[in-house]
Amino acid sequence: MSGEEAAVEKPQPLAVQEAEIVAVRKGMFPSGGAGFRSGGGDTSGYGRLERRIELPGQSPRPYGPGDSYGAFDEIENELFGALDEQGLAPELAIERVVVHRGQITFQVRREHLVQVARTLRDDPALRFELCLGVSGVHFPYETGRELHVLVPLMSITHNRRIHLETTCPDSDPHMPSLYSVYPAVDWHERETWDMFGIVFDGHPSLTRILMPDDWPGHPQRKDYPLGGIPVEFKGAQIPAPDQRRSYQ
Amino acid sequence: MTIHAERAAGDMSDASKPDAGAPPTTEELHGDPYGSGDEHGGRVFTVNGGDWDEIAESLGEAPEERIVVNMGPQHPSTHGVLRLILELEGETVTETRVGIGYLHTGIEKNLEYRNWTQGTTFVTRMDYLTPFFQEAAYCLAVEKLLDIEEQVPDRASVVRVMLMELNRISSHLVAIATGGMEMGALSVMIFGFRERELVLDIFEMITGLRMNHAYIRPGGLAQDLPPGAVDKVREFLALMPKRMKDIAALCNENAIFKGRTEGVGHLDLTGCMALGITGPILRSTGLPHDLRKAQPYCGYENYDFEVCTWDTSDAYGRYRLRMDEIAESLKIVEQCLDKLKPGPVMVEDKKIAWPAQLALGGDGMGNSLDHIRHIMGESMEALIHHFKLVTEGFHVPPGQAYVAVESAKGELGCHVVSDGGTRPYRVHFRDPSFNNLQATAAMCEGSMVADVIVAVASIDPVMGGVDR
Numbered sequence: 001m002s003g004e005e006a007a008v009e010k011p012q013p014l015a016v017q018e019a020e021i022v023a024v025r026k027g028m029f030p031s032g033g034a035g036f037r038s039g040g041g042d043t044s045g046y047g048r049l050e051r052r053i054e055l056p057g058q059s060p061r062p063y064g065p066g067d068s069y070g071a072f073d074e075i076e077n078e079l080f081g082a083l084d085e086q087g088l089a090p091e092l093a094i095e096r097v098v099v100h101r102g103q104i105t106f107q108v109r110r111e112h113l114v115q116v117a118r119t120l121r122d123d124p125a126l127r128f129e130l131c132l133g134v135s136g137v138h139f140p141y142e143t144g145r146e147l148h149v150l151v152p153l154m155s156i157t158h159n160r161r162i163h164l165e166t167t168c169p170d171s172d173p174h175m176p177s178l179y180s181v182y183p184a185v186d187w188h189e190r191e192t193w194d195m196f197g198i199v200f201d202g203h204p205s206l207t208r209i210l211m212p213d214d215w216p217g218h219p220q221r222k223d224y225p226l227g228g229i230p231v232e233f234k235g236a237q238i239p240a241p242d243q244r245r246s247y248q
Numbered sequence: 249m250t251i252h253a254e255r256a257a258g259d260m261s262d263a264s265k266p267d268a269g270a271p272p273t274t275e276e277l278h279g280d281p282y283g284s285g286d287e288h289g290g291r292v293f294t295v296n297g298g299d300w301d302e303i304a305e306s307l308g309e310a311p312e313e314r315i316v317v318n319m320g321p322q323h324p325s326t327h328g329v330l331r332l333i334l335e336l337e338g339e340t341v342t343e344t345r346v347g348i349g350y351l352h353t354g355i356e357k358n359l360e361y362r363n364w365t366q367g368t369t370f371v372t373r374m375d376y377l378t379p380f381f382q383e384a385a386y387c388l389a390v391e392k393l394l395d396i397e398e399q400v401p402d403r404a405s406v407v408r409v410m411l412m413e414l415n416r417i418s419s420h421l422v423a424i425a426t427g428g429m430e431m432g433a434l435s436v437m438i439f440g441f442r443e444r445e446l447v448l449d450i451f452e453m454i455t456g457l458r459m460n461h462a463y464i465r466p467g468g469l470a471q472d473l474p475p476g477a478v479d480k481v482r483e484f485l486a487l488m489p490k491r492m493k494d495i496a497a498l499c500n501e502n503a504i505f506k507g508r509t510e511g512v513g514h515l516d517l518t519g520c521m522a523l524g525i526t527g528p529i530l531r532s533t534g535l536p537h538d539l540r541k542a543q544p545y546c547g548y549e550n551y552d553f554e555v556c557t558w559d560t561s562d563a564y565g566r567y568r569l570r571m572d573e574i575a576e577s578l579k580i581v582e583q584c585l586d587k588l589k590p591g592p593v594m595v596e597d598k599k600i601a602w603p604a605q606l607a608l609g610g611d612g613m614g615n616s617l618d619h620i621r622h623i624m625g626e627s628m629e630a631l632i633h634h635f636k637l638v639t640e641g642f643h644v645p646p647g648q649a650y651v652a653v654e655s656a657k658g659e660l661g662c663h664v665v666s667d668g669g670t671r672p673y674r675v676h677f678r679d680p681s682f683n684n685l686q687a688t689a690a691m692c693e694g695s696m697v698a699d700v701i702v703a704v705a706s707i708d709p710v711m712g713g714v715d716r
Contacts, residue, residue, distance in 0.1 A: 054646060100648070131524055133661065
């Protein structure tokens with residue numbers, strides 16, 4: 001993106017959110033308030049209980065020293081400054097900055113992921129030269145942001161660690177590949193494609209890596225059937241693990 | 249081993265095309281991934297031992313053909329079920345591809361259907377040569393999410409460090425042993441496995457198992473060290489320096505050993521950084537990067553040890569580096585024994601700590617009779633508490649954490665996501681072997697076939713960890 005374009009676009013103010021709601025659940029059991037499997041049967045009285053599953057949201061600034069290898073405020077200032085210099089408004093590229101349990105995560109909008117990563121790698125004050133893989137997470141109930149990807153980065157130069165997080169919707173499971181910045185993500189992105197069905201645009205050969213080439217589906221998605229069959233035991237049916245009644 | 253010879257000119261045979269009319273099946277469209285490979289048009293030779301000359305003769309009429317050798321996945325020198333697809337020109341490797349996934353067991357998926365404590369029993373089986381590193385990384389991540397890192401008792405941390413360092417020794421010994429074996433140096437293999445057995449004996453005494461321990465648990469350890477364990481470790485510490493000297497005397501200046509390993513599997517610092525390589529391969533380029541020093545965990549900042557480096561960036565350097573690291577690990581283990589103070593090995597918080605204590609009974613290891621008496625005869629609340637913790641498990645607040653430890657093979661990262669439940673929402677392991685295997689092509693292309701074996705051995709991949 002050239003500097004002029006970014007100047008024309010107005011940085012949209014961030015929707016200040018207390019937390020990131022990834023699911024709303026009813027009752028105590030995964031099968032929902034209606035009860036156990038085929039409906040009914042939940043006699044616990046918790047059937048109408050509604051819980052929101054909230055991941056930590058935007059953290060208030062300043063972030064403080066962090067309990068580990070951070071100087072988080074410094075990293076953020078450097079990154080935002082470097083992005084500004086390139087004509088990319090940081091508010092456009094970074095959705096949220098989450099500091100949780102002494103670790104900092106930058107939630108990056110996917111269209112700016114490569115530029116942010118390249119800045120993090122090349123800026124002398126940041127110098128995150130080591131990329132430690134790609135890890136997908138599937139939140140089937142977080143509409144529009146179902147698929148998350150976490151990319152841990154490390155700077156050996158400054159002895160710091162940060163994480164990048166990007167999301168994409170199930171309906172358009174595309175993400176830019178970081179291969180051009182960090183060749184190390186080659187297999188990791190193939191694994192994430194294999195397991196979650198996220199297409200990394202720009203990857204040189206996005207093929208399956210752990211599952212056989214002709215395997216249907218992406219096993220780590222939450223909607224992937226486990227394929228377990230009910231087991232009959234002394235006349236009673238024991239359901240498959242994913243359909244079994246269990247606490248959450 | 250299958251050799252797949254293709255004619256350089258495009259005279260692929262049409263004979264194997266399916267009959268017109270019937271709709272093509274998946275196999276016909278994509279080829280049978282488990283088939284012999286005939287359908288791709290090249291000539292296929294299946295070799296099970298025997299003389300290479302016979303193969304060369306049967307190639308016969310067109311000896312300049314490009315040869316694709318499919319090494320593995322069932323081949324003793326590929327470290328388990330690793331598949332290498334080598335393109336050869338004479339004996340020179342022109343292209344290397346790595347096929348993995350033959351040992352994929354879906355551990356990460358399985359974890360999502362067990363409670364947090366049961367998770368250790370899965371992760372310990374990933375890289376079966378470094379079980380304690382996976383357990384430690386997983387437990388540190390869970391403890392980070394629980395925010396109880398500060399509450400883990402000192403004794404538990406010291407025992408964790410001790411077991412991890414012993415594990416580093418045993419893993420390096422296997423790397424050296426199998427590396428030697430694959431070059432035909434069987435004495436190295438016998439020495440290495442003999443010494444490793446000493447470590448496994450210690451593991452067996454402490455955890456009850458030689459591997460797959462599930463001994464490190466979220467919040468501490470499964471149980472305290474058994475009586476006699478410290479003495480056994482001291483015996484081991486007294487014996488090991490001599491044994492290591494034997495291996496060093498056998499290999500360090502051995503002309504054949506050096507001839508096979510020096511300059512082989514070269515990967516410099518730039519290559520390591522680009523490919524995300526950590527561990528001995530990175531340190532063999534001279535960069536002293538070790539998480540135990542850079543970002544200590546489990547109290548590593550309190551131990552006195554050096555980060556070993558070597559500057560040759562080759563297989564020989566990695567061998568020497570592993571030998572040096574074993575010596576440093578022995579130093580750390582000795583310091584652990586001095587630091588061991590009596591005390592609890594599990595967090596105080598009774599909502600997290602496993603309620604039962606194990607004891608040896610007449611019929612083997614099980615819940616201690618004191619505990620059974622307590623929950624069955626004395627306290628109804630204790631019974632309820634036991635039942636809830638054991639069947640349901642503890643809740644972990646929502647959030648995610650990525651925790652890394654310096655495993656024997658490099659940075660072992662554990663990404664844990666919780667949705668607030670009693671089971672992991674997602675656990676992902678960044679296995680060092682998985683990442684480091686990406687360097688195979690960079691290390692092998694342009695070298696001889698025989699050097700491929702040495703290069704792969706110097707990466708020290710374990711397929712259980714790679715495929716998970």
